[in-house]
Amino acid sequence: MTRETNTWRVKLTLPGGEPVLDLLVEAVAQDGKTAEAPVTVAGSAPARPTPVSQANNGDASMTEPQKRYLFRLLGAQGVQGKDAELHLKQFFKVASLREITKAAASEYINQLAADRKEAHGGA
Amino acid sequence: MVPETLSVSSINLYRTCSLKWRFQFLDRLPRLVQSANMVFGSAIHKALEWLHKERRNGRNPPLDEVLRVFEGDWHAQLLGGEVVFPDDDGRDKFIHKGKELVAQYYHLPQKPVRDAEVYFQLPLTNPATGEVLDVPLRGVIDLVNADDTIDEFKTAAKRFPLSDLPDHLQLTTYAFAFELLYGRPPKDLRLITLLRTKSPDIDVQITGRTKEDYERLFHIAKETLKGIRAGVFIPNRGCWLCSGCEFDVDCREWTGNEEEVMTNTAS
Numbered sequence: 001m002t003r004e005t006n007t008w009r010v011k012l013t014l015p016g017g018e019p020v021l022d023l024l025v026e027a028v029a030q031d032g033k034t035a036e037a038p039v040t041v042a043g044s045a046p047a048r049p050t051p052v053s054q055a056n057n058g059d060a061s062m063t064e065p066q067k068r069y070l071f072r073l074l075g076a077q078g079v080q081g082k083d084a085e086l087h088l089k090q091f092f093k094v095a096s097l098r099e100i101t102k103a104a105a106s107e108y109i110n111q112l113a114a115d116r117k118e119a120h121g122g123a
Numbered sequence: 124m125v126p127e128t129l130s131v132s133s134i135n136l137y138r139t140c141s142l143k144w145r146f147q148f149l150d151r152l153p154r155l156v157q158s159a160n161m162v163f164g165s166a167i168h169k170a171l172e173w174l175h176k177e178r179r180n181g182r183n184p185p186l187d188e189v190l191r192v193f194e195g196d197w198h199a200q201l202l203g204g205e206v207v208f209p210d211d212d213g214r215d216k217f218i219h220k221g222k223e224l225v226a227q228y229y230h231l232p233q234k235p236v237r238d239a240e241v242y243f244q245l246p247l248t249n250p251a252t253g254e255v256l257d258v259p260l261r262g263v264i265d266l267v268n269a270d271d272t273i274d275e276f277k278t279a280a281k282r283f284p285l286s287d288l289p290d291h292l293q294l295t296t297y298a299f300a301f302e303l304l305y306g307r308p309p310k311d312l313r314l315i316t317l318l319r320t321k322s323p324d325i326d327v328q329i330t331g332r333t334k335e336d337y338e339r340l341f342h343i344a345k346e347t348l349k350g351i352r353a354g355v356f357i358p359n360r361g362c363w364l365c366s367g368c369e370f371d372v373d374c375r376e377w378t379g380n381e382e383e384v385m386t387n388t389a390s
Binding site (some may be wrong): 067 | 169173182188191192193194196197198199200202203317
Protein backbone atom coordinates (compact mmCIF):
# COMPACT_ATOMS: atom_id res chain seq x y z
CA MET A 1 0.00 0.00 0.00
CA THR A 2 3.02 2.30 -0.21
CA ARG A 3 3.25 4.98 -2.90
CA GLU A 4 5.54 3.80 -5.68
CA THR A 5 6.89 4.97 -8.99
CA ASN A 6 7.51 2.28 -11.58
CA THR A 7 9.89 2.98 -14.44
CA TRP A 8 10.27 1.06 -17.67
CA ARG A 9 12.89 1.62 -20.36
CA VAL A 10 11.82 0.86 -23.94
CA LYS A 11 14.60 0.61 -26.54
CA LEU A 12 13.86 0.17 -30.24
CA THR A 13 16.70 -0.78 -32.55
CA LEU A 14 17.06 -1.71 -36.20
CA PRO A 15 18.10 -5.29 -37.04
CA GLY A 16 21.61 -3.97 -37.48
CA GLY A 17 21.64 -2.62 -33.94
CA GLU A 18 21.31 1.10 -34.68
CA PRO A 19 19.13 2.78 -32.05
CA VAL A 20 15.85 4.27 -33.26
CA LEU A 21 14.11 5.06 -29.98
CA ASP A 22 15.11 5.14 -26.34
CA LEU A 23 12.16 5.84 -24.10
CA LEU A 24 11.77 6.04 -20.35
CA VAL A 25 8.23 5.49 -19.04
CA GLU A 26 7.35 6.41 -15.50
CA ALA A 27 4.06 5.38 -13.90
CA VAL A 28 3.22 6.95 -10.57
CA ALA A 29 0.80 5.16 -8.30
CA GLN A 30 -2.47 6.94 -7.52
CA ASP A 31 -4.63 6.68 -4.40
CA GLY A 32 -1.99 4.68 -2.65
CA LYS A 33 -2.20 1.86 -5.19
CA THR A 34 0.76 0.81 -7.31
CA ALA A 35 0.51 1.35 -11.03
CA GLU A 36 1.43 -2.23 -11.76
CA ALA A 37 -1.15 -4.71 -12.85
CA PRO A 38 -2.45 -6.24 -9.63
CA VAL A 39 -0.66 -9.39 -8.60
CA THR A 40 -3.01 -12.31 -8.34
CA VAL A 41 -1.94 -15.12 -6.09
CA ALA A 42 -2.98 -18.52 -7.38
CA GLY A 43 -6.19 -19.54 -5.68
CA SER A 44 -6.79 -16.09 -4.25
CA ALA A 45 -9.43 -13.52 -5.11
CA PRO A 46 -9.55 -12.16 -8.65
CA ALA A 47 -8.25 -8.68 -9.50
CA ARG A 48 -10.57 -5.90 -8.34
CA PRO A 49 -12.58 -4.49 -11.25
CA THR A 50 -13.78 -0.93 -11.46
CA PRO A 51 -17.20 -0.93 -9.81
CA VAL A 52 -20.01 -0.57 -12.31
CA SER A 53 -22.62 1.82 -11.01
CA GLN A 54 -24.36 2.91 -14.18
CA ALA A 55 -26.82 1.20 -16.45
CA ASN A 56 -26.15 1.36 -20.20
CA ASN A 57 -28.22 4.51 -20.61
CA GLY A 58 -26.05 6.38 -18.10
CA ASP A 59 -28.61 6.30 -15.25
CA ALA A 60 -27.66 4.85 -11.89
CA SER A 61 -28.00 1.06 -11.83
CA MET A 62 -30.33 -0.89 -9.58
CA THR A 63 -28.66 -1.20 -6.19
CA GLU A 64 -27.85 -4.48 -4.48
CA PRO A 65 -30.50 -3.94 -1.75
CA GLN A 66 -33.08 -3.18 -4.45
CA LYS A 67 -32.20 -6.36 -6.32
CA ARG A 68 -32.47 -8.42 -3.17
CA TYR A 69 -35.80 -6.86 -2.24
CA LEU A 70 -37.18 -7.57 -5.72
CA PHE A 71 -36.17 -11.21 -5.43
CA ARG A 72 -37.81 -11.44 -1.97
CA LEU A 73 -41.01 -9.85 -3.23
CA LEU A 74 -41.09 -12.15 -6.24
CA GLY A 75 -40.18 -15.13 -4.04
CA ALA A 76 -43.14 -14.39 -1.79
CA GLN A 77 -45.32 -14.54 -4.91
CA GLY A 78 -43.84 -17.91 -5.83
CA VAL A 79 -41.52 -16.66 -8.57
CA GLN A 80 -38.08 -17.91 -7.64
CA GLY A 81 -34.48 -18.35 -8.71
CA LYS A 82 -33.94 -18.45 -12.47
CA ASP A 83 -37.65 -17.77 -13.02
CA ALA A 84 -37.35 -14.54 -11.04
CA GLU A 85 -34.30 -13.55 -13.07
CA LEU A 86 -36.12 -14.24 -16.31
CA HIS A 87 -39.20 -12.37 -15.10
CA LEU A 88 -37.14 -9.28 -14.29
CA LYS A 89 -35.31 -9.36 -17.63
CA GLN A 90 -38.61 -9.64 -19.50
CA PHE A 91 -40.37 -7.02 -17.40
CA PHE A 92 -37.57 -4.48 -17.84
CA LYS A 93 -36.75 -5.64 -21.38
CA VAL A 94 -33.05 -6.06 -20.64
CA ALA A 95 -30.48 -8.72 -21.40
CA SER A 96 -28.77 -8.39 -18.04
CA LEU A 97 -29.98 -7.35 -14.58
CA ARG A 98 -27.15 -4.80 -14.54
CA GLU A 99 -29.03 -2.81 -17.17
CA ILE A 100 -31.96 -2.13 -14.84
CA THR A 101 -31.87 1.43 -13.55
CA LYS A 102 -32.30 2.41 -9.93
CA ALA A 103 -35.38 4.49 -10.74
CA ALA A 104 -37.08 1.69 -12.68
CA ALA A 105 -36.33 -0.82 -9.91
CA SER A 106 -37.74 1.57 -7.33
CA GLU A 107 -40.93 1.98 -9.32
CA TYR A 108 -41.41 -1.78 -9.69
CA ILE A 109 -40.70 -2.36 -5.99
CA ASN A 110 -43.41 0.15 -5.11
CA GLN A 111 -45.80 -1.57 -7.48
CA LEU A 112 -45.10 -5.06 -6.09
CA ALA A 113 -45.36 -3.80 -2.49
CA ALA A 114 -48.68 -2.08 -3.26
CA ASP A 115 -49.97 -5.27 -4.91
CA ARG A 116 -49.05 -7.22 -1.78
CA LYS A 117 -50.79 -4.73 0.45
CA GLU A 118 -53.90 -4.94 -1.66
CA ALA A 119 -53.81 -8.75 -1.78
CA HIS A 120 -53.60 -8.96 2.00
CA GLY A 121 -56.34 -6.45 2.68
CA GLY A 122 -54.09 -3.50 3.48
CA ALA A 123 -52.10 -5.39 6.13
CA MET B 124 -11.61 11.17 7.63
CA VAL B 125 -13.53 10.99 10.87
CA PRO B 126 -16.56 8.69 10.78
CA GLU B 127 -19.82 10.64 10.92
CA THR B 128 -21.42 7.88 12.94
CA LEU B 129 -20.23 4.81 14.76
CA SER B 130 -22.08 1.52 14.69
CA VAL B 131 -21.53 -1.30 17.10
CA SER B 132 -20.54 -3.62 14.24
CA SER B 133 -17.96 -1.03 13.19
CA ILE B 134 -16.60 -0.89 16.76
CA ASN B 135 -16.44 -4.67 16.91
CA LEU B 136 -14.76 -4.84 13.51
CA TYR B 137 -12.14 -2.28 14.55
CA ARG B 138 -11.43 -4.22 17.74
CA THR B 139 -11.08 -7.51 15.86
CA CYS B 140 -9.14 -6.32 12.79
CA SER B 141 -8.53 -2.60 12.48
CA LEU B 142 -7.00 -3.05 9.01
CA LYS B 143 -10.21 -4.59 7.74
CA TRP B 144 -12.01 -1.58 9.26
CA ARG B 145 -9.74 0.67 7.19
CA PHE B 146 -10.38 -1.25 3.95
CA GLN B 147 -14.12 -1.28 4.54
CA PHE B 148 -14.90 2.14 6.02
CA LEU B 149 -11.97 4.38 5.08
CA ASP B 150 -10.74 3.04 1.74
CA ARG B 151 -14.21 1.71 0.87
CA LEU B 152 -12.71 -1.04 -1.24
CA PRO B 153 -15.32 -2.92 -3.24
CA ARG B 154 -15.73 -6.53 -2.17
CA LEU B 155 -14.54 -9.05 -4.73
CA VAL B 156 -15.82 -12.09 -2.90
CA GLN B 157 -18.38 -12.78 -0.22
CA SER B 158 -18.23 -15.58 2.30
CA ALA B 159 -21.10 -18.05 2.15
CA ASN B 160 -21.59 -17.65 5.91
CA MET B 161 -22.22 -13.94 5.47
CA VAL B 162 -24.65 -14.47 2.58
CA PHE B 163 -26.42 -17.15 4.59
CA GLY B 164 -26.73 -14.98 7.71
CA SER B 165 -28.01 -12.06 5.71
CA ALA B 166 -30.65 -14.14 3.89
CA ILE B 167 -31.85 -15.62 7.21
CA HIS B 168 -32.08 -12.11 8.69
CA LYS B 169 -34.15 -10.90 5.75
CA ALA B 170 -36.52 -13.86 6.00
CA LEU B 171 -37.04 -13.29 9.73
CA GLU B 172 -37.49 -9.56 9.14
CA TRP B 173 -40.21 -10.40 6.61
CA LEU B 174 -41.93 -12.71 9.09
CA HIS B 175 -41.75 -10.17 11.95
CA LYS B 176 -43.02 -7.26 9.87
CA GLU B 177 -45.94 -9.31 8.58
CA ARG B 178 -46.81 -10.40 12.11
CA ARG B 179 -46.49 -6.82 13.36
CA ASN B 180 -49.02 -5.87 10.69
CA GLY B 181 -51.41 -8.51 11.97
CA ARG B 182 -50.75 -11.17 9.35
CA ASN B 183 -49.09 -14.51 10.03
CA PRO B 184 -47.61 -15.45 6.66
CA PRO B 185 -47.56 -19.14 5.78
CA LEU B 186 -44.23 -20.84 6.39
CA ASP B 187 -43.88 -21.57 2.68
CA GLU B 188 -43.92 -17.85 1.91
CA VAL B 189 -41.15 -17.12 4.43
CA LEU B 190 -39.05 -19.97 3.02
CA ARG B 191 -39.46 -18.57 -0.49
CA VAL B 192 -38.37 -15.16 0.75
CA PHE B 193 -35.25 -16.77 2.22
CA GLU B 194 -34.48 -18.55 -1.05
CA GLY B 195 -35.19 -15.43 -3.11
CA ASP B 196 -32.76 -13.35 -1.08
CA TRP B 197 -30.13 -16.12 -1.15
CA HIS B 198 -30.40 -16.39 -4.93
CA ALA B 199 -30.17 -12.61 -5.40
CA GLN B 200 -27.01 -12.46 -3.31
CA LEU B 201 -25.36 -15.25 -5.29
CA LEU B 202 -25.89 -13.16 -8.42
CA GLY B 203 -23.92 -10.33 -6.84
CA GLY B 204 -20.44 -11.81 -7.21
CA GLU B 205 -18.23 -14.69 -6.24
CA VAL B 206 -19.29 -16.47 -3.07
CA VAL B 207 -16.72 -18.58 -1.26
CA PHE B 208 -18.15 -21.76 0.22
CA PRO B 209 -16.38 -23.80 2.88
CA ASP B 210 -14.93 -27.05 1.56
CA ASP B 211 -17.31 -29.20 3.55
CA ASP B 212 -20.52 -27.24 2.91
CA GLY B 213 -21.85 -26.65 -0.58
CA ARG B 214 -24.69 -24.32 -1.53
CA ASP B 215 -27.33 -27.08 -1.35
CA LYS B 216 -26.44 -27.79 2.26
CA PHE B 217 -26.68 -24.09 3.08
CA ILE B 218 -30.15 -23.81 1.54
CA HIS B 219 -31.33 -26.99 3.26
CA LYS B 220 -30.07 -25.87 6.65
CA GLY B 221 -31.41 -22.36 6.14
CA LYS B 222 -34.90 -23.63 5.41
CA GLU B 223 -34.73 -26.00 8.36
CA LEU B 224 -33.72 -23.15 10.69
CA VAL B 225 -36.38 -20.76 9.39
CA ALA B 226 -38.99 -23.51 9.84
CA GLN B 227 -37.82 -24.22 13.40
CA TYR B 228 -37.95 -20.55 14.27
CA TYR B 229 -41.38 -20.14 12.64
CA HIS B 230 -42.83 -22.79 14.93
CA LEU B 231 -41.36 -21.43 18.18
CA PRO B 232 -43.81 -19.81 20.58
CA GLN B 233 -43.81 -16.14 19.58
CA LYS B 234 -44.37 -12.94 21.52
CA PRO B 235 -46.44 -10.20 19.87
CA VAL B 236 -44.18 -7.93 17.80
CA ARG B 237 -43.84 -4.23 18.66
CA ASP B 238 -41.39 -3.48 15.88
CA ALA B 239 -38.82 -5.10 13.62
CA GLU B 240 -35.61 -3.61 12.27
CA VAL B 241 -35.60 -0.52 14.48
CA TYR B 242 -33.04 1.94 13.09
CA PHE B 243 -31.50 4.41 15.52
CA GLN B 244 -28.89 7.16 15.58
CA LEU B 245 -28.38 8.51 19.07
CA PRO B 246 -25.86 10.43 21.15
CA LEU B 247 -23.66 8.13 23.21
CA THR B 248 -23.41 9.44 26.75
CA ASN B 249 -21.29 8.29 29.65
CA PRO B 250 -23.90 7.76 32.39
CA ALA B 251 -21.27 8.31 35.10
CA THR B 252 -20.01 11.71 33.89
CA GLY B 253 -22.55 12.98 31.37
CA GLU B 254 -19.83 13.24 28.70
CA VAL B 255 -21.22 12.89 25.20
CA LEU B 256 -19.19 11.28 22.44
CA ASP B 257 -18.75 13.68 19.50
CA VAL B 258 -19.87 10.99 17.04
CA PRO B 259 -23.37 9.51 17.34
CA LEU B 260 -24.03 5.82 17.74
CA ARG B 261 -26.15 4.11 15.12
CA GLY B 262 -27.54 0.65 14.65
CA VAL B 263 -30.52 -1.58 13.98
CA ILE B 264 -32.39 -3.59 16.61
CA ASP B 265 -33.57 -6.82 14.98
CA LEU B 266 -36.77 -7.20 16.98
CA VAL B 267 -38.58 -5.41 19.80
CA ASN B 268 -41.35 -7.51 21.29
CA ALA B 269 -44.51 -6.04 22.77
CA ASP B 270 -43.35 -7.04 26.28
CA ASP B 271 -40.19 -4.89 25.84
CA THR B 272 -37.90 -7.85 25.20
CA ILE B 273 -35.17 -7.20 22.63
CA ASP B 274 -34.17 -10.04 20.30
CA GLU B 275 -30.86 -10.14 18.46
CA PHE B 276 -30.49 -12.85 15.82
CA LYS B 277 -27.26 -14.54 14.86
CA THR B 278 -26.34 -17.41 12.60
CA ALA B 279 -23.33 -19.44 13.60
CA ALA B 280 -21.68 -22.82 13.18
CA LYS B 281 -21.45 -23.30 16.96
CA ARG B 282 -23.03 -22.01 20.15
CA PHE B 283 -21.76 -18.76 21.65
CA PRO B 284 -20.20 -19.48 25.05
CA LEU B 285 -22.56 -18.36 27.80
CA SER B 286 -19.58 -16.73 29.52
CA ASP B 287 -19.31 -14.23 26.63
CA LEU B 288 -22.86 -12.98 27.06
CA PRO B 289 -22.13 -10.20 29.61
CA ASP B 290 -19.58 -8.68 27.20
CA HIS B 291 -21.78 -8.89 24.10
CA LEU B 292 -21.43 -5.30 22.90
CA GLN B 293 -24.35 -5.42 20.47
CA LEU B 294 -26.77 -6.35 23.24
CA THR B 295 -25.39 -3.54 25.41
CA THR B 296 -25.82 -1.07 22.57
CA TYR B 297 -29.40 -2.14 21.84
CA ALA B 298 -30.34 -1.98 25.52
CA PHE B 299 -28.84 1.52 25.71
CA ALA B 300 -30.69 2.59 22.54
CA PHE B 301 -33.96 1.07 23.76
CA GLU B 302 -33.78 3.13 26.97
CA LEU B 303 -33.35 6.33 24.98
CA LEU B 304 -36.01 5.45 22.41
CA TYR B 305 -38.70 4.08 24.72
CA GLY B 306 -37.84 5.85 27.99
CA ARG B 307 -37.56 2.65 30.03
CA PRO B 308 -35.14 -0.27 30.27
CA PRO B 309 -35.82 -3.38 28.19
CA LYS B 310 -37.38 -6.32 30.02
CA ASP B 311 -34.85 -8.84 28.72
CA LEU B 312 -32.18 -9.15 26.06
CA ARG B 313 -32.27 -12.35 24.08
CA LEU B 314 -29.47 -13.59 21.86
CA ILE B 315 -31.13 -16.03 19.48
CA THR B 316 -28.59 -18.08 17.57
CA LEU B 317 -29.65 -20.12 14.56
CA LEU B 318 -27.09 -22.86 14.55
CA ARG B 319 -25.92 -24.19 11.21
CA THR B 320 -24.76 -27.39 12.85
CA LYS B 321 -25.12 -30.90 11.43
CA SER B 322 -28.57 -30.97 12.98
CA PRO B 323 -29.68 -27.34 12.77
CA ASP B 324 -30.85 -25.97 16.09
CA ILE B 325 -31.85 -22.71 17.77
CA ASP B 326 -30.15 -21.52 20.94
CA VAL B 327 -31.67 -18.78 23.09
CA GLN B 328 -29.62 -16.97 25.75
CA ILE B 329 -31.16 -14.33 28.00
CA THR B 330 -29.39 -11.51 29.79
CA GLY B 331 -29.72 -7.90 30.98
CA ARG B 332 -27.67 -4.72 31.25
CA THR B 333 -26.88 -2.05 33.85
CA LYS B 334 -25.56 1.52 33.83
CA GLU B 335 -22.04 0.12 34.32
CA ASP B 336 -22.37 -1.71 31.01
CA TYR B 337 -23.33 1.54 29.26
CA GLU B 338 -20.33 3.26 30.83
CA ARG B 339 -18.07 0.54 29.48
CA LEU B 340 -19.70 0.86 26.03
CA PHE B 341 -18.90 4.58 26.10
CA HIS B 342 -15.23 3.96 26.91
CA ILE B 343 -14.87 1.28 24.23
CA ALA B 344 -16.46 3.55 21.61
CA LYS B 345 -14.30 6.51 22.67
CA GLU B 346 -11.06 4.52 22.50
CA THR B 347 -12.08 3.07 19.13
CA LEU B 348 -12.54 6.60 17.79
CA LYS B 349 -9.15 7.59 19.17
CA GLY B 350 -7.53 4.71 17.31
CA ILE B 351 -9.27 5.63 14.06
CA ARG B 352 -8.33 9.29 14.37
CA ALA B 353 -4.72 8.39 15.09
CA GLY B 354 -4.62 6.23 11.95
CA VAL B 355 -3.94 3.00 13.80
CA PHE B 356 -4.84 0.16 11.42
CA ILE B 357 -3.09 -3.14 12.09
CA PRO B 358 -3.77 -6.53 10.48
CA ASN B 359 -4.79 -9.31 12.81
CA ARG B 360 -3.98 -12.30 10.66
CA GLY B 361 -5.22 -15.52 12.12
CA CYS B 362 -8.32 -14.03 13.70
CA TRP B 363 -11.74 -15.51 12.99
CA LEU B 364 -12.47 -12.89 10.33
CA CYS B 365 -9.61 -14.13 8.11
CA SER B 366 -11.51 -17.15 6.87
CA GLY B 367 -13.18 -16.02 3.65
CA CYS B 368 -12.13 -12.38 4.18
CA GLU B 369 -12.94 -10.35 1.07
CA PHE B 370 -9.85 -8.17 1.59
CA ASP B 371 -7.33 -11.00 1.87
CA VAL B 372 -5.26 -9.86 -1.12
CA ASP B 373 -5.22 -6.22 0.08
CA CYS B 374 -4.17 -7.41 3.52
CA ARG B 375 -1.27 -9.43 2.10
CA GLU B 376 -0.14 -6.45 0.00
CA TRP B 377 -0.38 -4.01 2.92
CA THR B 378 2.98 -2.51 3.90
CA GLY B 379 1.93 -0.03 6.55
CA ASN B 380 -0.34 3.00 6.70
CA GLU B 381 0.66 6.03 4.67
CA GLU B 382 1.24 9.32 6.48
CA GLU B 383 -1.58 10.76 4.37
CA VAL B 384 -4.09 8.31 5.83
CA MET B 385 -3.06 9.26 9.32
CA THR B 386 -3.31 12.97 8.56
CA ASN B 387 -6.77 12.50 7.07
CA THR B 388 -8.08 10.49 9.96
CA ALA B 389 -6.61 12.86 12.51
CA SER B 390 -8.21 15.96 10.99
